[in-house]
Structures are given as structure tokens and as C-alpha cells.
Amino acid sequence: MRASNHLIGVVNFLTFLLSIPILGGGIWLSSRANNTECLKFLQWPLIAIGVAIMIVSLAGFAGACYRNTFLMELYLFVMFFIIAALIGFIIFAYAVTDKGSGRPVQNRAYLDYNLEDYSGWLKDRVTDNSYWPKISSCIRDSKVCSKMGRTVNGVPETSDMFSYRKLSPIESGCCKPPAECGYTYVNETTWTPGGGLVGANPDCTTWNNDQQMLCYSCNSCKAGVLGSLKKSWRKVSLINIVALIILVIFYVVGCAAFRNNKRMDNDEPYGEARMTKAQPSRIHL
Template structure:
């Protein structure tokens, strides 16, 4: 009995540590939502799941230490639904970030992003006027574009050097005009519009570009696509960690169920491995 309680207590302690990992992933997404991705509702399900696992694991730990059957039942019951919720969250995260990616550009180190390459619930959320107004304001406040500037020995980088840079999706989509526009490079966020002739008739983002540092390409579809791709990368990173945590949680849960069942058998004075039905059979009277 004592060994089983110790095992359940250990499993709950490990589960508590795993909940900290999930909670940390949610907090990391929250920090990116405030500074980079600028979409502030996606991290909350993960934070809630992590906090729930933390509370339930503490209840299970207390139940194991004090041999409180109710708390141990509560732990097993609640953890089942939490694991199911985590599975649902992982599936949802992959489903809403399934489509879309950047396109390579000839002789460029960065990718170009097109809104038409993305679809689904997350895209509809991002392009919604109310949501995009908040995202655009967040991007402007984060100064992600103003941080792009580089100079070498006091000399700004040339167009050739800029073209070879590995820009983030948001930098590529929001801080410069689409390459198809053919604008002439002045610096990272300043382009000569008069020189553009290539994509003016085909790319609707070209007339949306502004050299106003408060506007840039924040109204462009390429900017929305860049935000979507940035979200996709963030969610995929967290989902990989969540899958590992989920596998460990399932293993711990199965072991915990077996240990709890063993506890119940010992409490009922059942020999280990003997079925209750066998024990319930009345003994024959020997004459």
C-alpha cells in the first residue's frame, strides 16, 4: 500500500512538472502575442490547460500523501478530461495552421507571402477588420520594422546585402513592398515608388505601400499572410512540445490508474492479481 502511494505521489509530482512546461509554452506564446505575432487569444487555451493540470496534480499528490480516496478519484477523473482537451488542442493547432507558407524569390534570401495561399478559421480571424486593426496597432507599437535597419561602419546596407537577408515573415510581409512591385530600394523601409513598374497592375498590395513609417505595408495582404505564417511557426513549435508532454501524461495516467487499482485491492484485502468475482464465491462446507 505504501509503495503504491509513493508511486502515485511521484507520478503526480512529475505531472506537476509537465504542467509547468505546458504553462511555460502558453506564457511564451503570450509574450510573442504582445511583441511579435500580435494575436492575443490563441495562447489562453494552453495556459488554462496547463493551470488545470497543475491544480489537479496537486490534488492527486495530496490524495496520495494523505490516502484520501476522494482526491485520488478526482485526480483520475479530471485528468482524463484534461488529456482529452490537450489532444483536442493539438489537433486544432495543426488544423488551423495546416495551409500556407512563404514562396521563394529568385536571387533573394527572404520569402514572399501571399494571403491567397492561406485559408481556414485562422485566416478569417486575422483578416477580420476589428482584429486586424488591433494587430496592425500591435505591429506598429512593437517597432518590428524600425529594428530592421543595419549599417556597417556607419554605412547603411546596400540593396544586394538586404536582398540576401533572412527576413522573418512579418518583416518580409509588413516592412517592405512586395518584390513584384519593382520599387527602387533606398533603405530597409524606404522605397522609391516612382521606379515601380513590374507588378503595379497585378499586385493589389503595390498601391497600399507607403513610405510613412507608421503605415508601410500594414494594410497589405502580404502583411496579413506574414502574420499567419509567423503564428504557424510559433504554434508548431509549441505543438511539438505538447505532443511529447501528452505522451508522458498518458503513460503517467495509465500507471496511476494501475497503482490506484492496486491500492483499492489491498484496502479490500484482496490478494494481488485475484479477481473480486473469485473472492466473492462462497467457500464450500467441508464435512
């Protein structure tokens, strides 16, 4: 009995520790949203799952230490639904970030991002007229574009140097015009029309060298936000998958230990089998 209680206590303690990276992943997504994407509609469920696991694990740990059957039953019951919610979150995160990625640009290390490459719920959410003004304003206020400037020995980088940079989706989509527009590089956020015709992409006429405008109204900026979200969510989802596997193992072990506890609670004192009491032998040696 004591060994089973100790095992349940250890499992609950490990589950509590496991809630930390899940909660941390949600907080990391939240900090990313505040700095760049400014989107907060997915990290909160993850934070809620992490907090729920933490609280329920503490309840189960207390139940194991004090042999409180109600708390241990509550732990197993609630943890089942938390595991189901975590599975649903992982499936949802992969489903909404399934499509879309950056396009390679000839003689460039960075990628260009096109809105037509994306589809589904996440695209509709980001491009919604009630959301995008807030998102673009937040990106502008984060000054992510103004932070792109680099110098080499005190001299601003050249066009060739810039072409070898690996830009983030936000930097590529919002801080410069698409490569197909044919603009000529002046600096990271200042471009002038080239000698040829401007491309047919509507973003080519939307681009503005005004540092408060740039390409914040471009479809490429919206695609860059989607690309950045995809990268962030996929990283967090990988952590959650590992955490889910470990959590399921802990849950199965906890269930087995709890069943063993209940079975021992219903039996006679250690060393006396229930069968002996139910059907006592008439032969005594």
C-alpha cells in the same frame, strides 16, 4: 499498499512538473502576441490546460500522501478530460495552420508572403475588420520594422546585403513591398518605384514610405502574421505532443497503481487471500 501510494505520489509529482512546459508554452505564445502578432485567442486555452494540470496534480499528490481516495479519484477523473482537451488543442492548432507558407523570391534569401496561400478559420480571424486594425496597430507600436536597420562598419547595409537577410514573416510582409512590385531598395523600410511598371498586386499601390504606414494595410502583412502564427504554434505543438505522450503514460501508470490500491483495500490483511476467507478449507495441516 505503501508502494502503490508512493508510485501514485511520484506520478502526480512528475505530472506537476510536466505542466510547467505546457504552461510555459502558453506564456511564450502570449509574449509573442504582445510583441508582434498581438493575437491572444489561442494561447489562453493552453495556459488554462497547464494551470489545470498543475492544480489537479497537486490534488492527486496530496491524495496519495494522505491516502485520500476522493482526491485520487478526482485526479484521475479530471486528468482524463484534461488529456482529451490537450489532444483537441493539438489537433486544432495543426488544422488551422495547415495551409500557407512563404514563397521563394529569386536572388533573395527571404520569402514573400501572399494572403491567397492561406485559408480557413485562422485567416478569417486575422483578416476580420474588427481584428486587423488592432493587430496592425500593435505591430506598428512594437516597432518591429524600425528595428530592422543594420549597419556595417557604421555604413547602412546595401541592397545586396539586404537580399541575403532571412527576414521574419512579419518583417517581410509588413515592412517592405512585395518583390513582384519592382520597387528599388533605399533602406530596409524605404523603397522607391523602379524604372518599370508597378506590379498588378494591389499591395504595390498600398505600400507607403511613411514609417507609420509602410505595408501595415497590405495583404502581405496579413499573410506575414499568419506565417508567424504558424511557426509559433507549430513549435509549441511539438512540445505539447511530447508532453501528451508522457502524460498519457503517467495517467495509465497512475490508474494501475490506484486500482491496485483499491484491490488491496478490499482484501484481507497482507498474507491472507480472499478465497481463503470465502471458502475456508476443512483440512488443517
